[in-house]
Amino acid sequence: xxxxxxxxxxxxxxxxxxxxxxxxxxxxxxxxxxxxxxxxxxxxxxxxxxxxxxxxxxxxxxxxxxxxxxxxxxxxxxxxxxxxxxxxxxxxxxxxxxxxxxxxxxxxxxxxxxxxxxxxxxxxxxxxxxxxxxxxxxxxxxxxxxxxxxxxxxxxxxxxxxxxxxxxxxxxxxxxxxxxxxxxxxxxxxxxxxxxxxxxxxxxxxxxxxxxxxxxxxxxxxxxxxxxxxxxxxxxxxxxxxxxxxxxxxxxxxxxxxxxxxxxxxxxxxxxxxxxxxxxxxxxxxxxxxxxxxxxxxxxxxxxxxxxxxxxxxxxxxxxxxxxxxxxxxxxxxxxxxxxxxxxxxxxxxxxxxxxxxxx
Amino acid sequence: xxxxxxxxxxxxxxxxxxxxxxxxxxxxxxxxxxxxxxxxxxxxxxxxxxxxxxxxxxxxxxxxxxxxxxxxxxxxxxxxxxxxxxxxxxxxxxxxxxxxxxxxxxxxxxxxxxxxxxxxxxxxxxxxxxxxxxxxxxxxxxxxxxxxxxxxxxxxxxxxxxxxxxxxxxxxxxxxxxxxxxxxxxxxxxxxxxxxxxxxxxxxxxxxxxxxxxxxxxxxxxxxxxxxxxxxxxxxxxxxxxxxxxxxxxxxxxxxxxxxxxxxxxxxxxxxxxxxxxxxxxxxxxxxxxxxxxxxxxxxxxxxxxxxxxxxxxxxxxxxxxxxxxxxxxxxxxxxxxxxxxxxxxxxxxxxxxxxxxxx
Numbered sequence: 001x002x003x004x005x006x007x008x009x010x011x012x013x014x015x016x017x018x019x020x021x022x023x024x025x026x027x028x029x030x031x032x033x034x035x036x037x038x039x040x041x042x043x044x045x046x047x048x049x050x051x052x053x054x055x056x057x058x059x060x061x062x063x064x065x066x067x068x069x070x071x072x073x074x075x076x077x078x079x080x081x082x083x084x085x086x087x088x089x090x091x092x093x094x095x096x097x098x099x100x101x102x103x104x105x106x107x108x109x110x111x112x113x114x115x116x117x118x119x120x121x122x123x124x125x126x127x128x129x130x131x132x133x134x135x136x137x138x139x140x141x142x143x144x145x146x147x148x149x150x151x152x153x154x155x156x157x158x159x160x161x162x163x164x165x166x167x168x169x170x171x172x173x174x175x176x177x178x179x180x181x182x183x184x185x186x187x188x189x190x191x192x193x194x195x196x197x198x199x200x201x202x203x204x205x206x207x208x209x210x211x212x213x214x215x216x217x218x219x220x221x222x223x224x225x226x227x228x229x230x231x232x233x234x235x236x237x238x239x240x241x242x243x244x245x246x247x248x249x250x251x252x253x254x255x256x257x258x259x260x261x262x263x264x265x266x267x268x269x270x271x272x273x274x275x276x277x278x279x280x281x282x283x284x285x286x287x288x289x290x291x292x293x294x295x296x297x298x299x300x301x302x303x304x305x306x307x308x309x310x311x312x313x314x315x316x317x318x319x320x321x322x323x324x325x326x327x328x329x330x331x332x333x334x335x336x337x338x339x340x341x342x343x344x345x346x347x348x349x350x351x352x353x354x355x356x357x358x359x360x
Numbered sequence: 361x362x363x364x365x366x367x368x369x370x371x372x373x374x375x376x377x378x379x380x381x382x383x384x385x386x387x388x389x390x391x392x393x394x395x396x397x398x399x400x401x402x403x404x405x406x407x408x409x410x411x412x413x414x415x416x417x418x419x420x421x422x423x424x425x426x427x428x429x430x431x432x433x434x435x436x437x438x439x440x441x442x443x444x445x446x447x448x449x450x451x452x453x454x455x456x457x458x459x460x461x462x463x464x465x466x467x468x469x470x471x472x473x474x475x476x477x478x479x480x481x482x483x484x485x486x487x488x489x490x491x492x493x494x495x496x497x498x499x500x501x502x503x504x505x506x507x508x509x510x511x512x513x514x515x516x517x518x519x520x521x522x523x524x525x526x527x528x529x530x531x532x533x534x535x536x537x538x539x540x541x542x543x544x545x546x547x548x549x550x551x552x553x554x555x556x557x558x559x560x561x562x563x564x565x566x567x568x569x570x571x572x573x574x575x576x577x578x579x580x581x582x583x584x585x586x587x588x589x590x591x592x593x594x595x596x597x598x599x600x601x602x603x604x605x606x607x608x609x610x611x612x613x614x615x616x617x618x619x620x621x622x623x624x625x626x627x628x629x630x631x632x633x634x635x636x637x638x639x640x641x642x643x644x645x646x647x648x649x650x651x652x653x654x655x656x657x658x659x660x661x662x663x664x665x666x667x668x669x670x671x672x673x674x675x676x677x678x679x680x681x682x683x684x685x686x687x688x689x690x691x692x693x694x695x696x697x698x699x700x701x702x703x704x705x706x707x708x709x710x711x712x713x714x715x716x717x718x719x720x
Contacts, residue, residue: 108630116630116653116654177654260643261646262643270468270473270476276648276651278648279648279649280648282647283622283645283646283647283648284645284646284647284648285643285644285645285646286643286644286645286646286657287643288636288638288639288640288643288644288659289639290659291636291657291658291659292636292637292639292659292660292661293476293659293661294476294659295476295537295658295659295660295661296658296659297633297656297657297658298646298651298656298657298658299651299654299655299656299657300648300650300651300652300653300654300655300656301651301652301654302652302653302654
């Protein structure tokens with residue numbers, strides 16, 4: 001007879017979970033495991049609201065198991081470390097991102113690419129090795145193997161830094177891997193939401209010229225004046241799109257709705273690269289002629305390995321890069337999810353966990 | 361009364377042309393230009409039949425200009441060279457492929473990427489810089505700028521060399537550019553026709569293990585016994601495809617019909633590359649989730665002139681020879697019908713020298 005979420009582990013925890021495909025979240029009592037020799041217990045202070053959280057609570061991708069506590073942009077303070085933990089101590093500011101466990105033995109894990117391990121355990125909605133399911137950061141605590149805990153830069157604010165744990169690494173990783181970091185080159189950022197706005201900041205820090213490609217003309221002033229983009233291209237303006245054809249070296253496509261790649265691909269130069277990091281739930285149409293005639297590529301990327309995530313955090317610390325956030329209390333989460341589904345946020349909600357999910 | 365085609369240039373020429381979208385070819389009198397100071401004129405001995413010739417003869421790509429003399433896998437012997445020609449002399453064995461001109465000044469041309477020049481001129485059915493229409497290799501003679509002529513080494517008979525000029529370079533270029541030419545790699549080839557069998561041969565010559573993915577079970581034995589393919593997957597057999605999941609470093613996809621990309625992408629390791637060299641006339645569906653493991657989908661178009669010569673020299677040195685069926689010119693319409701049904705192992709080559717005779 002399997003134990004209930006409250007009793008399966010020894011330490012009580014409180015979070016907010018979705019219980020069905022309506023995606024409505026409500027208080028949920030569960031429990032966290034004993035802090036093992038390799039574990040770090042984190043009292044959660046802030047958690048970013050990622051679009052993946054919304055997809056998961058509504059079962060858009062078809063693999064949600066309810067009840068699910070979402071949240072994988074976690075920032076908090078260490079309250080306990082296991083005997084084998086040397087790199088963290090009580091009081092340290094740390095982050096936890098998309099992954100909390102992997103096999104540690106495969107070629108990917110051995111190359112610091114835990115994100116490509118064939119047996120990953122994600123921070124929420126994932127079967128853990130002991131048969132239970134992981135619950136995420138819309139909660140007051142989490143216990144994580146030390147390998148998957150990140151040092152949070154001293155100089156960055158905890159709340160605005162939380163989205164880096166997913167949004168940050170999700171754009172940083174492909175930019176490094178696909179060689180999209182040559183100063184002076186031209187980066188297009190398609191979509192201006194959580195991922196897109198961080199891509200602008202990281203792109204500028206790499207010395208790139210950055211153009212935002214968006215269907216929302218009203219976002220232009222903000223994109224240029226506040227976020228630092230060099231230019232703004234309205235994707236629904238055929239004349240402007242035509243004028244911009246063949247001008248970009250790279251595109252990070254953060255759009256999570258289904259969209260045609262035809263017009264985006266036309267913006268690329270010869271050998272141009274379009275990396276998709278939004279995850280539309282239906283296939284996208286790709287015109288093969290455009291790929292063949294310009295030797296262009298469409299590539300994918302999946303958040304990042306732990307070493308790379310730490311590198312990204314340190315890079316953001318050095319360049320003072322954080323997300324632009326709207327801080328909310330947990331009881332505003334359902335309204336926030338609604339607004340997120342309409343793209344009505346500049347540019348990431350972050351839950352003030354410490355001040356709204358009361359500890360037990 | 362002589363037609364425009366017969367009088368627009370000073371030298372009589374004879375070939376077979378399509379007159380309309382039925383694609384039916386028949387004898388056609390036309391003319392070739394005087395051998396300019398940078399031109400190489402040669403007697404055509406052989407011309408390969410590329411699937412593009414069929415598409416163009418039937419106006420399937422909707423830019424055919426009739427009368428259309430197809431053929432861009434042309435080999436022969438030099439009969440005259442212009443006063444400024446440095447690389448060739450009378451009697452040399454030469455070939456011309458898909459291009460007869462480009463702008464020569466853009467960045468792509470300067471980087472030996474004439475195939476990506478926005479103003480390249482195709483060997484047939486295109487407007488040349490003198491305003492006339494180009495006529496291809498189903499004819500008794502050719503005149504081309506020296507830059508677009510390649511030398512055929514002694515080790516390659518001219519009939520066998522012909523298909524290298526399009527099919528050969530079309531697969532050689534991406535195998536090199538996308539670094540799928542390292543010994544020990546596992547390369548997949550989708551489609552076993554003219555392009556596909558060349559991809560198999562070049563990949564084997566590079567030291568790869570090769571898997572063919574095909575819809576035709578009847579090609580299996582030949583592929584393994586004769587072409588040296590290491591394994592053969594029937595793409596409609598889901599069990600076979602599943603068993604091969606995550607095994608390929610890269611895939612050259614030669615299929616020009618619309619087909620599902622997802623099962624092909626699934627065959628890739630992470631990271632992995634699918635390179636399309638066939639151009640389906642409708643966009644293909646790309647499920648973005650399948651790219652998460654740093655997989656890319658890209659395309660490639662023929663090759664530059666320097667690369668084409670390199671490919672020919674490689675083929676001569678490593679004995680990479682197309683498998684051909686030599687036919688007389690008056691078989692060409694039947695050959696086109698058989699090509700349409702993929703009934704050829706694996707390229708028709710027209711014996712121009714011995715069978716194309718003008719009746720006048």
